[in-house]
Amino acid sequence: MMNFPAERPDGLTFIVRSPDDVLKKVAWESSQYSRLASSAPQDWQGMVYMFINSCITLTSLVDWYAKALGVKERALSQEAEEAVDGFAICKAIANTTKHGSYRSTKNPMASVGLFRIMSSAEMALDIEELIKINDSPSDDWQVSVQTGKGHFSGVDFLEHIASGLRAFGRQNGLTIA
Secondary structure, eight states: OOOTTTSOGGGGGTTOOSHHHHHHHHHHHHHHHHHHHHOSSOOHHHHHHHHHHHHHHHHHHHHHHHHHHTOOHHHHHHHHHHHSTTHHHHHHHHHHHHHSSOOOSSOOSOEEEEEEOOOHHHHTSOHHHHHHHHTSOOSOEEEEEEETTEEEEHHHHHHHHHHHHHHHHHHTTOOOO
């Protein structure tokens, strides 16, 4: 039996060994999020957990970039926040989930929520009827993210951040698939 991490620290990451591997992981997580969001019956808790996991993975991608470039993680993460619209809220979701409290000194101009998508017939109901409907099980929940530059569904947000971070990695001289 091998003694981790002393003898082989890379063994702790299993198959994740590079920024490209992290991007493959987030692509898988995004597809799982999308599957959960569109399944019937909808697993809204699983959907939210996968959204959070994707934010954690995307945030760790910048750490992998820093390792590959030989630069400090904090400085590169701040550059990524400035370069990629919405990365600050992605990072805030990840860090708040990991640490149990919001720690940023900056307040990202964004909002995140879990919303129930209503039909036009439901929108015509009075408030008491809507409360009864919203308290019942539903297959119409979606994560919604508003950044400084736009409104995104959960899956579109994850794809937007991944695309922005791919471009950010390339701009910093990394070869990204």
